[in-house]
Amino acid sequence: MNWLPENIAADGVHLDFLFYAIYYLTGIICILVVGCLVIFLILYRQKPGVRATYTHGNKTLEIAWTVTPAIILVFIMILSHTSWAKMKLNPPKNPDVRLEVIAKQFNWIVVYPGQDGKFGTKDDVKLDNQVNVPINKTVYISMTGEDVIHSFFIPHARVKQDIVPGRQTAVWFKPIKTGKYEIPCAELCGTGHSGMKGELVVHSANSYQAFLKKLYTKKSS
Amino acid sequence: MTDSTAAAIHHDHHPGSFISTYVFSTDHKMIAKQFFWMALIMMILGGVLALMFRWQLAWPETPVWGLGWLSDENEFMPTGRIGPDVYNMLVTMHATVMVFLVIMPMFSGAFSNFLIPLMIGARDMAFPFLNMLSFWVAATGALIMMTGFFVEGGHASAGWTAYAPLSMKEDYTGVGAGQTLWALSIFVLSIGSLMGSVNYITTLINMRTKGMTWFRMPTTVWALFVVAVLSLLALPVLGAAAVLMIFDRIFETAFFDPQKGGQPLLWQHLFWYFGHPEVYILILPAMGITSDILSVFSRKPIFGYRAMVYAIIAIAFIGWIVWGHHMFQSGMNPRLGAAFMMTTMLIAIPSAIKTFNWLGTLWRGSIHFTVPMLHALAFISMFVIGGLSGIFMASNTVDIFIHDTYFIVAHIHYVLFGGSIFGLFAGVTFWFPKMFGRMMNEALGRIHFWITFIGFNIAFFPMHILGIGGHMRRISNPLQYDFLKDLEPINVLITLGALTLGIGQIVFAINVFGSLWKLNAKWFRTFVQVAASFLCGFIGYRTVAVTLEGLTKPAAASASGRIFATLIFAGVFVLIFKYLSNKMGEIGETAPQNPWNANTLEWVAPAVPPHGNFGPTLPEVHRGPYEYSVPGESEDWAPQTKPLSEKAAASAH
Numbered sequence: 001m002n003w004l005p006e007n008i009a010a011d012g013v014h015l016d017f018l019f020y021a022i023y024y025l026t027g028i029i030c031i032l033v034v035g036c037l038v039i040f041l042i043l044y045r046q047k048p049g050v051r052a053t054y055t056h057g058n059k060t061l062e063i064a065w066t067v068t069p070a071i072i073l074v075f076i077m078i079l080s081h082t083s084w085a086k087m088k089l090n091p092p093k094n095p096d097v098r099l100e101v102i103a104k105q106f107n108w109i110v111v112y113p114g115q116d117g118k119f120g121t122k123d124d125v126k127l128d129n130q131v132n133v134p135i136n137k138t139v140y141i142s143m144t145g146e147d148v149i150h151s152f153f154i155p156h157a158r159v160k161q162d163i164v165p166g167r168q169t170a171v172w173f174k175p176i177k178t179g180k181y182e183i184p185c186a187e188l189c190g191t192g193h194s195g196m197k198g199e200l201v202v203h204s205a206n207s208y209q210a211f212l213k214k215l216y217t218k219k220s221s
Numbered sequence: 222m223t224d225s226t227a228a229a230i231h232h233d234h235h236p237g238s239f240i241s242t243y244v245f246s247t248d249h250k251m252i253a254k255q256f257f258w259m260a261l262i263m264m265i266l267g268g269v270l271a272l273m274f275r276w277q278l279a280w281p282e283t284p285v286w287g288l289g290w291l292s293d294e295n296e297f298m299p300t301g302r303i304g305p306d307v308y309n310m311l312v313t314m315h316a317t318v319m320v321f322l323v324i325m326p327m328f329s330g331a332f333s334n335f336l337i338p339l340m341i342g343a344r345d346m347a348f349p350f351l352n353m354l355s356f357w358v359a360a361t362g363a364l365i366m367m368t369g370f371f372v373e374g375g376h377a378s379a380g381w382t383a384y385a386p387l388s389m390k391e392d393y394t395g396v397g398a399g400q401t402l403w404a405l406s407i408f409v410l411s412i413g414s415l416m417g418s419v420n421y422i423t424t425l426i427n428m429r430t431k432g433m434t435w436f437r438m439p440t441t442v443w444a445l446f447v448v449a450v451l452s453l454l455a456l457p458v459l460g461a462a463a464v465l466m467i468f469d470r471i472f473e474t475a476f477f478d479p480q481k482g483g484q485p486l487l488w489q490h491l492f493w494y495f496g497h498p499e500v501y502i503l504i505l506p507a508m509g510i511t512s513d514i515l516s517v518f519s520r521k522p523i524f525g526y527r528a529m530v531y532a533i534i535a536i537a538f539i540g541w542i543v544w545g546h547h548m549f550q551s552g553m554n555p556r557l558g559a560a561f562m563m564t565t566m567l568i569a570i571p572s573a574i575k576t577f578n579w580l581g582t583l584w585r586g587s588i589h590f591t592v593p594m595l596h597a598l599a600f601i602s603m604f605v606i607g608g609l610s611g612i613f614m615a616s617n618t619v620d621i622f623i624h625d626t627y628f629i630v631a632h633i634h635y636v637l638f639g640g641s642i643f644g645l646f647a648g649v650t651f652w653f654p655k656m657f658g659r660m661m662n663e664a665l666g667r668i669h670f671w672i673t674f675i676g677f678n679i680a681f682f683p684m685h686i687l688g689i690g691g692h693m694r695r696i697s698n699p700l701q702y703d704f705l706k707d708l709e710p711i712n713v714l715i716t717l718g719a720l721t722l723g724i725g726q727i728v729f730a731i732n733v734f735g736s737l738w739k740l741n742a743k744w745f746r747t748f749v750q751v752a753a754s755f756l757c758g759f760i761g762y763r764t765v766a767v768t769l770e771g772l773t774k775p776a777a778a779s780a781s782g783r784i785f786a787t788l789i790f791a792g793v794f795v796l797i798f799k800y801l802s803n804k805m806g807e808i809g810e811t812a813p814q815n816p817w818n819a820n821t822l823e824w825v826a827p828a829v830p831p832h833g834n835f836g837p838t839l840p841e842v843h844r845g846p847y848e849y850s851v852p853g854e855s856e857d858w859a860p861q862t863k864p865l866s867e868k869a870a871a872s873a874h
Contacts, residue, residue: 003689004622005704019619019689026609033576033605040583041598044519045590051857052850053585057525061581062574069573073566073612080616081559087621088555105393148387149485151550151625155691155704160621164486164552165386166479182704186625186693188380190387190394191305194696 005155008181008202010174012158014083022076087158092172095140097133103143103150103163106192108183115216125215129198131183132215133175134208140172151187154200162187175202245357247349248832249334252356254656256330257649259363260323261733264726267318272723274311274697277303279716281698297375306395308697309378314370316381317403320503321410322363324641328506329414329452330359332648333421333445335656339823340442342430342840344833347423355416362410369402377403380695382496385477385488389469401470404463411460414452421449430822432842436527437861439821439846443530444509447537451498451505454541459495462488489551493544501540503637505533507644508575508604511597513846514647515579517819518594519586520857522847525578532571532578539568549620558617565615572608576601587850587857591817592666596647599674603639607632610685628688634681646673646729654812657737658829664804665732668753668797672725672760679718683711717767721760728753739809746808750801758794762786818858821846825860 007016044052100111100119110131114123133139143152145165152171153160161171183198203211246252276285284291284301291301298307334352338345346352369376374397379388383403391397425446429438438446466488468474475481477488516523523529545553545561579601588594610632614620623629646669653661690708692699699705699712731749734740769782815824823830825840840862850857853866 003686005691015618015622018616019613019622022613022616022619026612030605030609033580034602036580037583037598037602040580040586041588044583044586044588046587050587052519052521052587054522054850054852055524055585056522057528057578057581062525062528062578065577066570066574070570073569076612076616077563077566080562080618083618084555084559084562087618088558148393149384149551153625153691153693155622158622160550160624162551164479166483166485167552169552182702184693184696184702188309188384188387188695191309193309194305194698195701197702 006177007156007158008175008177008179009157009159010176011083011087012173014086015158018076018079018083021079025072025076091170092138092140095172096137097139099131099133099139099141101131101141101143101152101163102146103152103185104146105148105190106185106196108150108152108185108198110198112212112215123216125218127215129183131198131200132203132208132211133200134203134205135175135178136205138172138174140170142168142170144168148189149187150185150189150196152183153186154181154183156181157200160186175200178202178204178207245353247345247353249338249346249349249352250656250830252352253331253333253335255356256326256334256359257656259360260327260331263318263322263326263363267315267323268723268726270311270315270318272719273303274308274315275716275719277308277697278699279713281700303697305697306375306378309380309394309695310376310396310399312695313377313380313383317366317377319637320381320499321407322366324503324637324645325410325414326359327645328445328641329417329448329502330356332441332506332510332652333417333449335652336441336823337421337424337445338428339655339826339830339834340439340821341425341428341433342822342835342842343424343428344835344839346420347427348420351416352420355413355420358413358416359410362406362413365402365409366406369399369406372398372402375399382492383466383488384492385466385469385483385485386479388466388488389477391470401467404466404470408460408463408467411456411463414456415460418449418453418456421445422453425449430839430842433822433861434842436530437842437845439509440512440523440526440529440533441506441509444505444533447533448502448505451502451537451540455495455498455502458491459499462491462495465491486548486551486553489548489553490544493547494541496547497544498537498540500636501536504604504640504644505536507600507641507647508533510644510648510651511600512575512579512582513821514593514597514651515582515601516847516849517651517817518589518591518597519583520589520849521582521586522845522849523578524581524584525574526845526847528574529578532574535571536568539564539571543568546615546617546620549617550624562615562617566612569608569612569615576605576608592661592663592670593647593651593817595667595670595674596643596650599670600640600643600647603635603643603677606682607635607639610635622691623688625694626688627684627692627694630694631681631684631688634684638677638681643673646670651817652823653733653736654816654828655823655826655830658812659736659739660810660812660816661736662732662805662808664801664806665728665735665749665753665808668757668800669725669728669732672721672728672757676718676721676723676725676760680715680722681718683715683718687711687715713767717764720763724756724760727756736809741808746805749808750798750805753801754794754797757797758790758792761793762790765789815860818856820848820858820860822861825862 102109108129110127112125113119143163145163149162149164151162157173159171159173161169163169179202181200183200185196273285282302288301291298293299374395376399378394378396387393388400465476469476475483477483477485479485512523512529542564545557546565549558614623650661650666687708692705692708766786812828814828822840826834842861843864844861846861848859
């Protein structure tokens with residue numbers, strides 16, 4: 001069964017793979033351990049005339065069940081770190097689309113750089129809660145906050161990053177499916193926290209150009 | 222390892238007045254009881270807070286059950302509905318109360334106080350007066366925390382983690398004095414905890430009786446010792462952070478205020494540097510208690526006793542270098558995320574060792590399914606789930622998705638309820654005879670256990686599914702999000718589970734007070750029987766009725782659904798009623814000195830240990846705490862005071 005929401009980001013597959021790997025691994029371990037527990041409870045329930053076996057332990061066994069989990073954990077660690085590096089450590093050098101998000105109670109203010117492609121110039125356009133991006137392009141969003149900590153969460157794109165006032169943080173992803181997806185705030189940020197959400201619109205290449213044109217002409221007129 | 226002079230002087234004790242016996246007592250057992258009652262009362266509060274916000278999550282924007290009569294001018298809950306402000310406050314205070322005023326006072330207050338001197342063969346704590354102070358400081362802290370509910374602007378609502386800057390300025394939440402009182406209370410509670418820890422550590426190092434070597438101490442005592450060390454080192458950090466918060470709020474300093482050059486992440490580092498060891502402060506005692514109870518009721522030594530002790534110590538050490546895993550997505554340098562993942566994975570190893578050793582303890586035992594044992598077994602199975610779900614968030618990549626979702630809420634409750642609270646129930650039912658001289662009623666105990674166990678799993682297991690679906694924590698109305706709409710029936714199911722859990726605790730309360738006061742009058746017995754059957758039947762009715770309605774509306778089910786649910790009610794009622802008729806027996810039977818045939822020293826003390834605990838001479842320890850079913854001995858147990866047979870003594874070296 002597919003528990004996670006549909007994935008729409010290129011790097012999201014790493015996260016999903018790792019999630020399901022841990023899911024099946026821990027699932028099996030859980031069934032084994034709880035199964036053993038139940039079997040022991042049935043087999044070794046109190047019976048008249050039967051004494052418990054007097055034993056203080058078994059070194060070999062204990063070493064075995066210390067080393068086995070350790071090996072499994074090292075394995076998970078290496079897998080995790082590879083994906084972590086992709087998703088959080090190494091930002092794309094030349095992203096196709098750059099956006100800025102300014103978080104404040106209780107909105108995401110999305111800044112589009114305008115036709116010159118630079119932020120902080122006159123032709124920047126600000127939209128409330130609307131992140132528009134093209135499909136199959138790497139998007140880099142740099143984020144700052146104005147009041148309290150918010151967390152920029154796009155469940156479908158497997159993206160989450162806290163926005164800390166006084167600091168700059170960033171997320172990047174490459175959408176591979178068009179559509180509209182919600183961007184909730186994931187960190188408690190006050191009265192309006194519940195319901196603080198934006199919208200990610202993934203456009204096809206053509207519709208993205210049309211969107212930009214409309215956005216920037218509106219600005220200049 | 223000698224009887225300390227403090228305790229010896231204390232031994233010449235004369236019965237005092239009511240005040241010096243019950244209020245300002247310096248007897249460790251009385252202080253333990255004071256902590257015990259404080260924790261139980263606070264548990265009711267914490268539970269009610271949880272049930273209130275669970276209502277809002279299942280049926281958003283509808284009047285809370287039983288509060289619909291409130292006028293729409295009610296400041297707190299107009300027409301009985303929970304607004305987002307109040308919701309945030311309820312969530313914050315539920316966690317604060319449960320962590321700081323229930324589990325900590327119960328383990329580090331009640332159990333540490335009661336068990337440490339008795340289990341190591343001491344007459345009292347090293348510093349009885351400081352011990353008394355530690356309770357009254359904690360009680361003052363609790364009182365300050367309670368006043369927060371009555372001030373203007375309401376109580377703290379920035380989450381129990383109180384992240385800056387949200388918690389630092391009134392503008393951000395609308396909460397004024399409430400948040401400041403919260404910080405003040407945390408500061409006072411941390412001082413109380415320190416007093417306790419210093420006392421426990423000193424007592425354990427200096428006052429173990431003759432023959433009680435470190436490795437003859439029961440694992441409960443080991444866990445409480447390690448927890449005292451953790452508290453001693455962790456709580457000053459929290460206390461200091463709380464003071465900084467008070468400064469920021471009142472004197473407008475700028476420790477955490479980015480607009481004046483402060484650093485919001487500093488709060489998170491301070492909080493979690495305390496916060497992660499805190500998790501072990503809350504769970505290690507339950508682990509120790511479980512190990513003890515498992516050994517007693519399997520009639521078998523603990524499998525790998527030393528490994529268990531080393532695992533506790535290892536967890537305590539590694540616990541100091543894992544706090545960053547709470548901050549993977551916080552904006553902290555992601556390279557640190559990689560480092561903290563490694564240490565976090567490391568700490569899973571001692572936890573695995575403990576789990577496997579518990580299984581080893583059951584292996585080829587002679588398992589007695591008493592009420593404490595049921596709770597201990599529940600602890601193990603729930604801790605397995607809680608521990609394994611921890612691996613998901615330890616992986617920093619997977620944490621990108623599940624951080625701040627219900628997956629985390631599920632995990633923390635499998636560890637702190639499935640772990641700590643089942644450990645707590647195991648401990649209470651196990652040591653109740655020694656604390657109060659009465660047995661708790663077995664039949665009622667079983668009913669309480671099963672309602673709790675089933676209710677717990679209905680309440681918390683589905684939270685994993687919510688979290689994986691992306692359901693954020695701390696949102697008051699999930700229906701505001703399109704991607705969460707399909708998950709709403711799960712929220713209803715969880716609330717039904719929570720309600721079950723809450724109702725189950727009424728049975729526990731009846732059992733505690735009934736047993737304590739030996740209530741065997743006919744009217745009380747009938748009342749208990751009817752009440753317990755009715756509550757169980759009601760749980761069945763409610764669950765079935767709501768499920769048939771499709772788990773969405775608070776309205777009652779259709780006529781046929783109601784009839785079916787009523788049949789379920791009747792069936793459950795009759796079943797429980799009959800069970801109690803056959804099995805209830807006497808309520809509050811007088812406890813013998815050693816009802817469980819257990820080895821450890823507290824059971825060598827008289828049934829109700831007097832002041833000074835052990836009569837004229839202190840017991841002398843000759844063997845480890847878990848010598849059950851020793852071959853060649855006629856009994857399957859032997860108190861630690863029993864000398865080894867010559868043969869065994871020879872082979873021990």
